[in-house]
Amino acid sequence: MATVKVQLAAAVRSLTNGESKVEIEAENVQGLIKALDERFPGLGEMLSEGTSIAINGTIMADAIYESLPDGAEVHFLPTLAGG
Amino acid sequence: MTVTEEPTLQPGYKQVGSRPIRPDGVEKVTGKARFGADLYLPGMLYGSVLRSPVAHAKIVSIDTTAAAQMPGVKAIVTGDDFPDLAASGGRPDQVFLSQNIIARDKVLYEGHVVAAVAAGSVKQAKAAADAIVVEYEAIDHVLTVDEAMADGAPLLHAGMITRGVDPAPEEPSNVANRIVHERGDLDKGFADADVVIEREYTTKPVHQGYIEPHAAVADVNLDGRASLWCSSQGHFSMRTLTASVLGWDASRLKVTPAEIGGGFGGKTTIYLEPLAVALSSKAGHPVKLVMNRDEVFKATGPASGTRIKVKMGVNNDGMLTAADIWMAFEAGAFPGSPVGAAGMTIIAPYDIPNFFVEGFDVVVNKPKVAAYRAPGAPMAAFAVESMVDELALAIDMDPVELRLKNAAIEGTQASYGPKFARIGFVETLEAIRDHDHYQAELGPNQGRGIASGFWFNAGMNSSATVHVNEDGNLTVLVGSPDIGGSRASMALMAAEVLGIGYERVNPIVADTEAVGFNDVTGGSRVTTATGAAVIQACETIKTDLLARAAKTWDVPIDEVEWVDGQAQHTKGSETPLSLAKLAAAWGRTGGPISATAALNSRGAGAGFSTQMCDVEVDPETGVVTVLRFTTAQDAGTAIHPSYVEGQMQGGVVQGIGWALNEEYVHNDDGTLANASFLDYRIPVASDLPMIDTVIVEVPNPAHPFGVRGVGETGIVPPLAAVANAVSAATGCRHLNLPMSPIVVLEAINQRNEKG
Numbered sequence A: 001m002a003t004v005k006v007q008l009a010a011a012v013r014s015l016t017n018g019e020s021k022v023e024i025e026a027e028n029v030q031g032l033i034k035a036l037d038e039r040f041p042g043l044g045e046m047l048s049e050g051t052s053i054a055i056n057g058t059i060m061a062d063a064i065y066e067s068l069p070d071g072a073e074v075h076f077l078p079t080l081a082g083g
Numbered sequence B: 001m002t003v004t005e006e007p008t009l010q011p012g013y014k015q016v017g018s019r020p021i022r023p024d025g026v027e028k029v030t031g032k033a034r035f036g037a038d039l040y041l042p043g044m045l046y047g048s049v050l051r052s053p054v055a056h057a058k059i060v061s062i063d064t065t066a067a068a069q070m071p072g073v074k075a076i077v078t079g080d081d082f083p084d085l086a087a088s089g090g091r092p093d094q095v096f097l098s099q100n101i102i103a104r105d106k107v108l109y110e111g112h113v114v115a116a117v118a119a120g121s122v123k124q125a126k127a128a129a130d131a132i133v134v135e136y137e138a139i140d141h142v143l144t145v146d147e148a149m150a151d152g153a154p155l156l157h158a159g160m161i162t163r164g165v166d167p168a169p170e171e172p173s174n175v176a177n178r179i180v181h182e183r184g185d186l187d188k189g190f191a192d193a194d195v196v197i198e199r200e201y202t203t204k205p206v207h208q209g210y211i212e213p214h215a216a217v218a219d220v221n222l223d224g225r226a227s228l229w230c231s232s233q234g235h236f237s238m239r240t241l242t243a244s245v246l247g248w249d250a251s252r253l254k255v256t257p258a259e260i261g262g263g264f265g266g267k268t269t270i271y272l273e274p275l276a277v278a279l280s281s282k283a284g285h286p287v288k289l290v291m292n293r294d295e296v297f298k299a300t301g302p303a304s305g306t307r308i309k310v311k312m313g314v315n316n317d318g319m320l321t322a323a324d325i326w327m328a329f330e331a332g333a334f335p336g337s338p339v340g341a342a343g344m345t346i347i348a349p350y351d352i353p354n355f356f357v358e359g360f361d362v363v364v365n366k367p368k369v370a371a372y373r374a375p376g377a378p379m380a381a382f383a384v385e386s387m388v389d390e391l392a393l394a395i396d397m398d399p400v401e402l403r404l405k406n407a408a409i410e411g412t413q414a415s416y417g418p419k420f421a422r423i424g425f426v427e428t429l430e431a432i433r434d435h436d437h438y439q440a441e442l443g444p445n446q447g448r449g450i451a452s453g454f455w456f457n458a459g460m461n462s463s464a465t466v467h468v469n470e471d472g473n474l475t476v477l478v479g480s481p482d483i484g485g486s487r488a489s490m491a492l493m494a495a496e497v498l499g500i501g502y503e504r505v506n507p508i509v510a511d512t513e514a515v516g517f518n519d520v521t522g523g524s525r526v527t528t529a530t531g532a533a534v535i536q537a538c539e540t541i542k543t544d545l546l547a548r549a550a551k552t553w554d555v556p557i558d559e560v561e562w563v564d565g566q567a568q569h570t571k572g573s574e575t576p577l578s579l580a581k582l583a584a585a586w587g588r589t590g591g592p593i594s595a596t597a598a599l600n601s602r603g604a605g606a607g608f609s610t611q612m613c614d615v616e617v618d619p620e621t622g623v624v625t626v627l628r629f630t631t632a633q634d635a636g637t638a639i640h641p642s643y644v645e646g647q648m649q650g651g652v653v654q655g656i657g658w659a660l661n662e663e664y665v666h667n668d669d670g671t672l673a674n675a676s677f678l679d680y681r682i683p684v685a686s687d688l689p690m691i692d693t694v695i696v697e698v699p700n701p702a703h704p705f706g707v708r709g710v711g712e713t714g715i716v717p718p719l720a721a722v723a724n725a726v727s728a729a730t731g732c733r734h735l736n737l738p739m740s741p742i743v744v745l746e747a748i749n750q751r752n753e754k755g
Helices: A029-039 A041-048 B025-028 B092-101 B123-130 B144-149 B188-190 B237-247 B273-283 B293-299 B340-344 B376-393 B399-406 B425-433 B486-498 B524-553 B581-584 B641-660 B717-729 B741-754
Strands: A002-007 A021-026 A051-056 A058-060 A073-078 B002-004 B044-051 B057-065 B073-078 B113-121 B134-139 B175-182 B194-201 B216-220 B224-230 B253-257 B288-289 B306-315 B320-332 B355-363 B447-457 B461-466 B474-478 B507-509 B560-563 B567-568 B594-601 B608-619 B623-633 B691-697
Touching: A002 A029, A002 B123, A021 A029, A029 A041, A041 A073, A051 B425, A058 B306, A073 B340, B002 B044, B002 B073, B002 B340, B044 B123, B044 B273, B057 B113, B073 B123, B073 B273, B092 B237, B092 B340, B113 B123, B113 B273, B134 B175, B144 B306, B144 B320, B144 B355, B144 B691, B175 B507, B188 B320, B188 B355, B194 B376, B216 B273, B224 B237, B224 B273, B237 B273, B273 B288, B306 B376, B306 B507, B306 B691, B320 B340, B340 B355, B340 B376, B340 B447, B376 B399, B376 B717, B399 B425, B399 B447, B425 B447, B425 B608, B425 B691, B447 B717, B461 B581, B474 B486, B474 B524, B486 B507, B486 B524, B524 B560, B524 B567, B524 B581, B524 B594, B608 B717, B641 B691, B641 B717, B717 B741
Parallel strands: A002 A073, B002 B691, B044 B288, B224 B253, B320 B355, B474 B507, B623 B691
Antiparallel strands: A002 A021, A051 A058, A051 A073, B044 B113, B057 B134, B073 B113, B175 B355, B194 B306, B216 B224, B216 B288, B306 B320, B447 B608, B461 B474, B461 B594, B560 B567, B608 B623
């Protein structure tokens, strides 16, 4: 089980008691969202909706089954549209 | 001119980096290429769309009785002919899209579709559309973010509660969404600054200005399946979106891509397609719908008009200490402006320790905005890059030097969150600083402006199938419409992998039933992601060819290698087998040779550009002439440098238009006053100097050839580059776009009055 560092955007901090950085154990993104939701009820739904994820700087869409390396830095980002 | 860092993989390319003629070039220059409006089918009817003449009104009634009796009329559709996605639990984005395709109980902008007619000729269809009687009950309209956000403003959507606000507002408003990015301590950041400047910037809505208007032909069969031909940036997405508006399964629709006469983001969504399908379904004939220019301006997506407030601080060493930013973006009639991307890009080029970025997505009575190259980023960069220019002047520092001191590099925590991987921003700054243009002398009434810009670029889903033909040549099938030379890029990458000549590869943009799914040609993703699929399929074919050669020679496969387009026996005892020879014998080695790859690309590399502009301002008329323009952009690896340069130049030209001329002008009643290219002035060749390009190549480590997207980044800096140049030439800071002659002249006169 990897321990990852999650940076939480300002938009979700009402659900995290203002916490912006969380260390949490998870094997993949799906597990991470579940773990975050257990710690901060309601956060899982927000993070599952219209978000991309950045794992160690690489931004990915549809990354729910992506595995997480130990020590990874994880950010949830809005899904982006391009032109 | 090209500045190249050695690629991380496969140095010594033979095809990648060359400049062959594009495969679709002959058909396009001889007029044979078929664009959206060029398709004619037996028994085909012609459509006409009835659009709202007012900006905001309740639809009291629609009477089609007289229109239905008119000569040649075969079908009429209104909102009642489409499913109510809100009632059936559709996602908000699907509901809004459906309501944008055709109005139900309200019209929300001039040009909003009310009904559509199919008849035997365009003239008959138009006459019948004009005969439809619609009774409207006028509602006050809002055209700008200021009007829409004002207390007591008329609401476009009765129940819209702003998202992103905690606690959620109790009252509805025209603000659909709020975004925030923050870091550090803003008060401390401004306290650390030696100079703090605060400014407010505005930009007007501008259109993507593609030359080809939207067009669609639909043919619904008796079995309920339908074929659709349209010009778009992604026929798979057209299928998905059209099916969602119709309430169909996507697989009922086959979408064939027409050639596209420009899109720039504006053709990543649908307008006519569901109307054509619904009309064809009702009429039992194929139906063609083609917009005229008036409709394109009034009913298809412009880019947002914006208001952006920026307060920034810098110390005397040139280090940016804090940024406090407020943005409001027009979304048009439905939520979904690119304010989110604007918030993520606005200070992304810089490592600023303290910032607060807040943005609002605001609905107004104008057409729903659509993507336009690097959506949201050009307006954002206009504000911050103008501010950076002013801060550099305030501390008497070279503007490139200030940017270099604060530039994001590999490992910098981007303002939007994650750390940057290897990026080439510094290299673009150095390329501009070291260019002879930078030291060129300026004359009277002339000024020079510098600006930089960032865009994420995208990966997303792509598929490709590669067939080896019986003569050993390749057919490469992709599902990404070619809007910027991607056929050539696909062919070059396939040729590179298999070691054959470019001319032996035939790249085809295939329909939705002939190749696997591809996301839109947008986000500067095709060379990266669809290219990766082509590379992967070609690698599979290479592996197959090696196995077939081993079988032919009856040797172990590890004694076979692929060199210069042929299989060679490493021990040298066999005559090499070319691709043509292996293809000719495929029946003996396992049958035809082909491979498919499908992937969700994770390897997009961020793009940066720095640009430099010289202008001359006529002090008598306020007319701005762009004298010289140089753009440096990190392409990762330029697969086809000519098309990279074309993308860079195209972005600059559109940015110059945005800066100097282009704007939607509305009458007091909310109608558009300049819905033609006579009154909406895009730059033409005679307005422009040669746009000099410097391709910077800092390979993207996540792509097999080091590719970064190049289609969008180039439009991010020019608004500010031109504004900074005009400000330098006139001695007064220009905060509002466009800088049309009357605006510039007024600023000069005010400066003169102040002495």
